[in-house]
Amino acid sequence: MEEKMLLEVLSHRGGAEVVRIDDELIQAPLVGPIAAGSPAADLFGCDVVMLRGLSHYRQSALARLVEAWGLPVVNPAAVVDVCGDKFRTTLALAAAGVPTPQARVAFTVEGALAAIEELGYPCVIKPTIGSWGRLVARVNDRDAAEAVLEHKVQLGGSMHKVIYLQAYIDKPGRDLRAFVVGGQTAAVIGRRSEHWITNTARGARAERVEISVELAAICAQASAAVGGGALAVDLLESGDGLLVNELNSTMEFRNSVTPTGVDIPSLLVDHALSLATGN
């Protein structure tokens, strides 16, 4: 849906030739020239690349590949890598002094249980890489923590051996999603749900939220902390103020254009085209 919206915007931009490339078709040499006539050659011939795939690992590799070719990309590999990994995101936010929930990392069930004792119950266990609220668990007591952690370590892949734990933040029935392009906050929605997981992919309803000076400032700071670009910044309204929870480098906005009245796909296109022309 987002891609159709972007293509619709681009279809009205005179002078912008769009090449849609299915990333499943890309295979490219890492050394030496690229054969003409291949999907990789089509990609190589672009002035700017906008990555809209769903796979974090694939997007990370593609971003790095096109950067090696000297092409600008939305978003840069460094940004994709940090935003796509919650462990790295928290480290980047903390290093930049961006308010964010307390979090800890552990590598064994025992270590994670000790970390949760430090954070307190309820606590949130998240995969470092993942989206849409998938495999996110709020554990209310030690019994639940032991069960979830044992399942995670035994049944999960190697990614689950890095255990990310986050303090649970009591929020007012919603979280906030800010659309930040080039450090500027263009639109904000509240994602309201009866459930504590408030992704719109999980049924949360979007409502327009005013962009306060404080919110714009924290989003600019968070954006800079992860390397900038076109980002969706997720924030929590806590008793201690706004906290940046996560950032997303391949923003979804289909449910946000109407409630905010902001032409988000046009902003993305403007951003990409500005990279192509160097402006």
Next chain:
Amino acid sequence: MATDISIAVAECPECGGHLGVPRGTVVGEILACGECLAELEVSSLAPIAVALAPEVEEDWGE
């Protein structure tokens, strides 16, 4: 390339039912079968063809 016809009809590979493909549909778009609710990916526009959409992978998302 979006389809030029108003409505095309595709056959669901899961249940054999028929689903309308709206004008403006593009290759790669996800549609739901109205009969069995299977998620289907448009693999071709001419002729119209759909395939079962791939399962969500662990690293998929924003």
